[in-house]
Amino acid sequence: MISHAELEAGLKPSGGLGTYLLEQLERVVSTPKISLGETYILGDSPLVTLTALQSSFEPDSASSAYVVRPTPRVIARAQYEANPNGRPMRVYTSIDTRLTFADMFAKFAAAGW
Known part of the structure; x- marks a missing residue:
């Protein structure tokens, strides 16, 4: 999430x-029947943070927290079931959105568009 300010x-x-990007967002926000408030979710930003913005010292998303859990299995009713022998998977508990947005703003400014 990021605030309008x-x-x-x-x-x-x-x-x-x-x-241009700010005008497009404000055009949507100013639609009379839509009340988005003062904060926005900008698409799949966490994927950028977890892949492209990794530390060169640690090939991992070092600035975002996760726990490792066994992958559950999907049962016939399309529900998850615990699987203690499942392969390890990461479950992210927090994403470093400060890094994501600071990087985006810096890249826009550097490009001078």
Whole structure:
């Protein structure tokens, strides 16, 4: 999640691209029958944080917390069932969104669009 004020602060100095993105968001927000409030979820941002923004010292998403659990199995009723022998999988408990958005704003500003 990111607040409208954070988006304005990060996008306004980013030139034409930042202005365009902010205008598009504000166009949706100003629709009379839609009340989005002051915060927004911007798509699949966590995937960027967990893959592209990894530490060079640790080939892992070091800034986001996770626990390792056995992968459950899917049973006939399309539900999950515990599987103590399942392969290990990561269950993320928090994502470093500060890193995600700070990186995005810095890249927009550097590109000078």
